[in-house]
Amino acid sequence: MTTAIDCFARYGYQGTSIDRIASAAGVTKGALYYHFRDKEELLFEAVKDRIAEFEERVVGSVSPVTDPPAALAEIARVCVHIATKNNLRRFILTLMVEALDTNPRLSQAFRDILRRFRSYLAGIVRLGQEQGVFRSDVEASRAAQLFAGGVIGAELQHYQDPERVDLGVVMQGVVDQLVSWLTVDADQLPHGVHAKRGARNNRRESR
Amino acid sequence: MTTAIDCFARYGYQGTSIDRIASAAGVTKGALYYHFRDKEELLFEAVKDRIAEFEERVVGSVSPVTDPPAALAEIARVCVHIATKNNLRRFILTLMVEALDTNPRLSQAFRDILRRFRSYLAGIVRLGQEQGVFRSDVEASRAAQLFAGGVIGAELQHYQDPERVDLGVVMQGVVDQLVSWLTVDADQLPHGVHAKRGARNNRRESR
Amino acid sequence: MTTAIDCFARYGYQGTSIDRIASAAGVTKGALYYHFRDKEELLFEAVKDRIAEFEERVVGSVSPVTDPPAALAEIARVCVHIATKNNLRRFILTLMVEALDTNPRLSQAFRDILRRFRSYLAGIVRLGQEQGVFRSDVEASRAAQLFAGGVIGAELQHYQDPERVDLGVVMQGVVDQLVSWLTVDADQLPHGVHAKRGARNNRRESR
Amino acid sequence: MTTAIDCFARYGYQGTSIDRIASAAGVTKGALYYHFRDKEELLFEAVKDRIAEFEERVVGSVSPVTDPPAALAEIARVCVHIATKNNLRRFILTLMVEALDTNPRLSQAFRDILRRFRSYLAGIVRLGQEQGVFRSDVEASRAAQLFAGGVIGAELQHYQDPERVDLGVVMQGVVDQLVSWLTVDADQLPHGVHAKRGARNNRRESR
DNA sequence: TATGAATGAGCGTTCATTCAT
DNA sequence: CATGAATGAACGCTCATTCAT
Numbered sequence: 001m002t003t004a005i006d007c008f009a010r011y012g013y014q015g016t017s018i019d020r021i022a023s024a025a026g027v028t029k030g031a032l033y034y035h036f037r038d039k040e041e042l043l044f045e046a047v048k049d050r051i052a053e054f055e056e057r058v059v060g061s062v063s064p065v066t067d068p069p070a071a072l073a074e075i076a077r078v079c080v081h082i083a084t085k086n087n088l089r090r091f092i093l094t095l096m097v098e099a100l101d102t103n104p105r106l107s108q109a110f111r112d113i114l115r116r117f118r119s120y121l122a123g124i125v126r127l128g129q130e131q132g133v134f135r136s137d138v139e140a141s142r143a144a145q146l147f148a149g150g151v152i153g154a155e156l157q158h159y160q161d162p163e164r165v166d167l168g169v170v171m172q173g174v175v176d177q178l179v180s181w182l183t184v185d186a187d188q189l190p191h192g193v194h195a196k197r198g199a200r201n202n203r204r205e206s207r
Numbered sequence: 208m209t210t211a212i213d214c215f216a217r218y219g220y221q222g223t224s225i226d227r228i229a230s231a232a233g234v235t236k237g238a239l240y241y242h243f244r245d246k247e248e249l250l251f252e253a254v255k256d257r258i259a260e261f262e263e264r265v266v267g268s269v270s271p272v273t274d275p276p277a278a279l280a281e282i283a284r285v286c287v288h289i290a291t292k293n294n295l296r297r298f299i300l301t302l303m304v305e306a307l308d309t310n311p312r313l314s315q316a317f318r319d320i321l322r323r324f325r326s327y328l329a330g331i332v333r334l335g336q337e338q339g340v341f342r343s344d345v346e347a348s349r350a351a352q353l354f355a356g357g358v359i360g361a362e363l364q365h366y367q368d369p370e371r372v373d374l375g376v377v378m379q380g381v382v383d384q385l386v387s388w389l390t391v392d393a394d395q396l397p398h399g400v401h402a403k404r405g406a407r408n409n410r411r412e413s414r
Numbered sequence: 415m416t417t418a419i420d421c422f423a424r425y426g427y428q429g430t431s432i433d434r435i436a437s438a439a440g441v442t443k444g445a446l447y448y449h450f451r452d453k454e455e456l457l458f459e460a461v462k463d464r465i466a467e468f469e470e471r472v473v474g475s476v477s478p479v480t481d482p483p484a485a486l487a488e489i490a491r492v493c494v495h496i497a498t499k500n501n502l503r504r505f506i507l508t509l510m511v512e513a514l515d516t517n518p519r520l521s522q523a524f525r526d527i528l529r530r531f532r533s534y535l536a537g538i539v540r541l542g543q544e545q546g547v548f549r550s551d552v553e554a555s556r557a558a559q560l561f562a563g564g565v566i567g568a569e570l571q572h573y574q575d576p577e578r579v580d581l582g583v584v585m586q587g588v589v590d591q592l593v594s595w596l597t598v599d600a601d602q603l604p605h606g607v608h609a610k611r612g613a614r615n616n617r618r619e620s621r
Numbered sequence: 622m623t624t625a626i627d628c629f630a631r632y633g634y635q636g637t638s639i640d641r642i643a644s645a646a647g648v649t650k651g652a653l654y655y656h657f658r659d660k661e662e663l664l665f666e667a668v669k670d671r672i673a674e675f676e677e678r679v680v681g682s683v684s685p686v687t688d689p690p691a692a693l694a695e696i697a698r699v700c701v702h703i704a705t706k707n708n709l710r711r712f713i714l715t716l717m718v719e720a721l722d723t724n725p726r727l728s729q730a731f732r733d734i735l736r737r738f739r740s741y742l743a744g745i746v747r748l749g750q751e752q753g754v755f756r757s758d759v760e761a762s763r764a765a766q767l768f769a770g771g772v773i774g775a776e777l778q779h780y781q782d783p784e785r786v787d788l789g790v791v792m793q794g795v796v797d798q799l800v801s802w803l804t805v806d807a808d809q810l811p812h813g814v815h816a817k818r819g820a821r822n823n824r825r826e827s828r
Numbered sequence: 829t830a831t832g833a834a835t836g837a838g839c840g841t842t843c844a845t846t847c848a849t
Numbered sequence: 850c851a852t853g854a855a856t857g858a859a860c861g862c863t864c865a866t867t868c869a870t
Contacts, residue, residue, distance in 0.1 A: 010308040014221045017860060029862085030835050039861065097304040100366055101217045111368050145372055146357070146380045149364050153356025156363075159307055161318050165352055173353045177388035224843060236845090237852050246844065424722045428635045431864060443866090444831050453865065511718040514780055515631040525782050559786055560771070560794045563778050567770025570777075573721055575732050579766055587767045595798035638839060650841085652855050660840065835867075842860075849852085 005046045009091035012098045013043055013106075043106070047095070050088050051113050057082065059120065068128030069179045072147065075121070076171040083155050083167060090159055093152065118144040125182070134182040143182060150174035212253045216298035219305045220250055250313065254302065257295050258320050264289065266327065275335030276386045279354065282328070283378040290362050290374060297366055300359065325351040332389070341389040350389060357381035419460045423505035426512045427457055457520065461509065464502050465527050471496065473534065482542030483593045486561065489535070490585040497569050497581060504573055507566065532558040539596070548596040557596060564588035626667045630712035633719045634664055634727075664727070668716070671709050672734050678703065680741065689749030690800045693768065696742070697792040704776050704788060711780055714773065739765040746803070755803040764803060771795035 003025035007016040018039055022029045036042040061078045062071040083089040092110070099106040121144035128134035134143075154174055158167040210232035214223040225246055229236045243249040268285045269278040290296040299317070306313040328351035335341035341350075361381055365374040417439035421430040432453055436443045450456040475492045476485040497503040506524070513520040535558035542548035548557075568588055572581040624646035628637040639660055643650045657663040682699045683692040704710040713731070720727040742765035749755035755764075775795055779788040 012219070012221070012305055012309070014219070015305075015309055018862085019860075028835055030864090031833075033862065034833060034835095094304055094307070096367060097301055097363070098219055098222075100301070102219070102222050107367070114364065114367060115371065142376060142380055145361070145364060145377050146384060149360025149377060149381070150353070150357055151360065152363055153358065153360035154352070156304070156359055157321065157352060157356050160303060160314070160321060164322065169349060170352050170356060173349055174356070177353060177384045181384035181387040225845085226843070235852055237847090238850075240845070241850060426633070426635070426719055426723070428633070429719075429723050432866085433864070442831055444868090445829075447866070448829065508718055508721070510781060511715055511777070512633055512636075514715070516633070516636055521781070528778065528781060529785065556790060556794055559775070559778060559791050560798060563774025563791060563795070564767070564771055565774065566777055567772065567774035568766070570718070570773055571735065571766060571770050574717060574728070574735060578736065583763060584766050584770060587763055588770070591767060591798045591802035595801040639841085640839075649856055651843090651857065654841070655854060655856095831868105831870085833868090833870105835865105837864095839863075840861095843858095844856105846856075847854090849854105 001046060001049070004042055005050060005091055006087060008043060008046060009087040009094055012094055013039075013103070014098065040103075043095070044109070046091075047106070047109060050091060054082065054088055054092070055113075055116065058117075062124075065124055065127060068124050068131065068133060069175075069183070071124050072121075072179065073172075073175045076151065076175045079151050079155070080168050080171050083158070089155055093155060093159070114148065118148050121147050128182065138182060143178065147174065147178055150178070208253060208256070211249055212257060212298055213294060215250060215253060216294040216301055219301055220246075220310070221305065247310075247313075250302070251316070253298075254313070254316060257298060258316075261289065261295055261299070262320075262323065265324075269331075272331055272334060275331050275338065275340060276382075276390075278331050279328075279386065280379075280382045283358065283382045286358050286362070287375050287378050290365070296362055300362060300366070321355065325355050328354050335389065345389060350385065354381065354385055357385070415460060415463070418456055419464060419505055420501060422457060422460060423501040423508055426508055427453075427517070428512065454517075454520075457509070458523070460505075461520070461523060464505060465523075468496065468502055468506070469527075469530065472531075476538075479538055479541060482538050482545065482547060483589075483597075485538050486535075486593065487586075487589045490565065490589045493565055493569070494582050494585050497572070503569055507569060507573070528562065532562050534558075535561050542596065552596060557592065561588065561592055564592070622667060622670070625663055626671060626712055627708060629664060629667060630708040630715055633715055634660075634724070635719065661724075661727075664716075665730070667712075668727070668730060671712060675703065675709055675713070676734075676737065679738075683745075686745055686748060689745050689752065689754060690796075690804075692745050693742075693800065694793075694796045697772065697796045700772050700776070701789050701792050704779070710776055714776060714780070735769065739769050742768050749803065759803060764799065768795065768799055771799070 004016075004021045007021050007024060010016075011020075018029050018032060021042075022032050025032075032042065036045065058075055058078055062074045065071045079089065092113070095106065096110040096114075099110060101107075118141065122140040125134060125140040125143045129136045129140065151171065151174060154165070154167060154170040157165040157170065211223075211228045214228050214231060217223075218227075225236050225239060228249075229239055239249065243252065265282055265285055269281045272278045286296065299320070302313065303317040303321075306317060308314075325348065329347040332341060332347040332350045336343045336347065358378065358381060361372070361374060361377040364372040364377065418430075418435045421435050421438060424430075425434075432443055432446060435456075436446055446456065450459065472489055472492055476488045479485045493503065506527070509520065510524040510528075513524060515521075532555065536554040539548060539554040539557045543550045543554065565585065565588060568579070568581060568584040571579040571584065625637075625642045628642050628645060631637075632641075639650050639653060642663075643653050646653075653663065657666065679696055679699055683695045686692045700710065713734070716727065717731040717735075720731060722728075739762065743761040746755060746761040746764045750757045750761065772792065772795060775786070775788060775791040778786040778791065
């Protein structure tokens with residue numbers, strides 16, 4: 001199964017033959033077909049498996065959320081860690097793109113995954129808005145789309161050109177620019193409310 | 208050729224058979240093989256063709272660059288326009304992901320393309336820094352990576368979930384958050400230098 | 415085993431997988447292989463089993479034979495009964511056809527079965543000839559072939575088109591036409607011998 | 622195509638692999654797939670082709686029908702000829718049995734074929750009834766079923782046991798017994814109607 | 829006795845590619 | 850220039866059979 005995920009992540013669904021998975025895993029085709037009805041079930045099982053793991057790690061790393069900007073930074077760090085340690089994120093990215101017009105069911109699965117991810121991010125942003133550390137005139141869902149898009153774009157560029165694109169650096173930038181944009185200036189806050197973290201920090205430097 | 212690009216954009220390289228292109232284009236397979244040595248050459252020809260067009264439109268839309276923030280906004284607008292009008296961007300995205308580990312030569316081509324794109328963006332950012340409207344403590348190349356990543360991430364999310372992700376809105380956000388992050392505060396500017404555009408605008412609202 | 419016969423009757427030998435039999439019978443493949451050396455032995459065992467049953471029922475229904483025309487009618491009735499109650503006859507027919515050129519051993523088995531059946535029929539006809547109710551210028555074996563062929567043809571047509579071909583009606587016709595053909599005219603009978611059944615009803619003739 | 626028919630006739634549909642047809646015909650699998658969409662189309666094309674030929678030969682051999690008994694005899698002769706010269710009849714028989722529960726579409730095709738055949742036979746019988754050579758108290762369709770069944774049963778027995786079952790002899794018997802059954806005695810005919818041919822001939826001998 | 833896991837040969841089918849015309 | 854026919858390698862999948870437990 002790990003082998004299958006590896007192959008799918010590298011060569012895509014169509015580019016991965018059952019033979020390749022089998023021989024890479026040191027078993028025969030027949031053995032695979034004993035455990036999975038067909039290639040698609042193998043894929044879906046792999047997706048289900050890994051997505052659950054990914055979501056647990058993201059949520060687990062920052063729960064409970066008390067400091068929204070820190071939570072976003074932590075999520076970015078987890079994404080970097082996952083993306084560089086194993087190929088889970090790449091697995092998702094590769095298959096998501098491939099599925100777009102070729103596999104409606106799989107595409108729907110990825111759509112749901114991304115929606116959950118954005119929804120989770122939006123919750124964090126909304127919390128920040130309630131706390132007064134984030135401005136309220138930006139829709140939380142839009143901020144979530146920006147963050148998710150930044151993550152995806154960073155990963156894709158990194159996979160594409162690892163020697164030029166340092167994933168950690170870019171991902172930090174994704175957080176920085178979003179937080180910078182969202183953070184209200186202290187002197188603009190209504191009386192009695194204070195940003196808990198020095199917003200200046202984010203504006204000034206990067207990594 | 209247009210048909211080929213269309214098929215590649217939709218179904219990817221492996222998912223597109225010569226038969227499909229031929230019958231969709233109303234010609235025979237033999238005719239295709241008369242004009243292109245093999246499937247890969249057809250692909251490369253298509254890529255070369257479209258990339259040139261894309262770069263011309265981006266550069267042409269903002270040249271010469273005088274107002275960096277406006278230039279970034281304009282580039283974002285062009286990307287939205289291209290992405291929604293035809294499938295050129297999707298063509299690039301789809302094939303880029305697919306080529307990652309399966310076609311080194313194609314992958315190199317896309318690497319070069321992205322590098323040129325980021326390099327062009329970095330130039331704009333650098334100009335803004337020289338003009339004093341952008342802070343100088345952020346590397347221009349890093350800002351370029353963030354912008355490019357934001358564009359890619361926005362497009363991918365849009366293709367994946369068009370009814371939830373409005374490409375125009377997200378892309379505007381990409382510009383907003385980056386410009387917000389890069390823009391220096393007026394009171395921090397050295398004497399005699401003034402931001403030409405009201406930086407505050409970007410902080411306050413969106414779209 | 416009943417399940418196996420059922421599957422073979424319906425889908426043929428090649429069309430029946432061990433998996434199908436096993437899961438239909440609620441056991442595992444391994445269990446089948448414990449009881450039968452291979453698929454072919456399972457088939458032969460099934461054939462042997464059912465043929466014996468069929469022959470017993472046919473012979474049992476009319477023995478001892480005293481009235482040849484009545485015996486033929488009775489055999490036809492038994493065939494109809496068997497063919498419509500369970501799928502035994504169909505089992506034989508299906509496998510017989512399939513085995514023709516693909517399984518010499520099985521084909522030989524069916525050849526023997528049919529020979530025994532015809533031989534039994536010929537005995538009845540011969541008895542009728544000795545009794546004087548059947549004309550003697552027709553070879554008994556030929557009459558047996560006609561009867562057997564009529565039965566087979568009737569069944570096959572019935573399986574093929576049950577709503578148009580009423581097996582009982584056709585089978586009755588098989589008996590009628592044969593008896594009509596075999597029955598000698600009363601005025602041609604030697605003195606002292608009388609047809610026991612009303613030959614007139616069945617008999618008409620010529621070409 | 623001829624090769625395909627030959628294989629299908631011998632080994633059935635499931636028992637015939639594309640490889641077998643291809644190599645028997647001296648071409649490659651790919652060539653077959655260039656001319657036929659899939660195995661089933663190849664089969665249907667073969668069936669369509671051969672059925673048309675069969676029907677033409679049967680109808681052509683006795684048209685126009687003037688003498689019903691002679692027409693039946695002629696049809697039997699044609700069937701014998703076709704069955705012994707090429708494997709067309711066997712092709713039909715084999716596939717018809719196999720298709721019963723495994724291929725509804727093919728089964729329907731064979732159902733239609735048999736219906737047409739019986740319908741044609743019934744027409745001949747009906748003509749005989751109008752001419753007064755056949756008794757009218759037997760439904761023409763039933764007589765047709767008996768004749769068709771006799772033909773099928775004769776062929777099947779012959780394929781199964783060629784050294785014991787002489788197709789020509791049995792087929793002649795099929796005609797004899799049916800005509801014998803259907804033919805009215807001259808003295809039972811209504812006044813003014815006379816059997817045109819001497820009926821006695823058929824009673825006396827066979828083959 | 830019975831099971832679950834595994835094997836490997838073979839099947840129907842696809843597809844990039846070639847080639848005579 | 851273009852076509853239709855053909856090739857052969859590979860693919861997804863099935864299935865009879867084996868075997869350790």
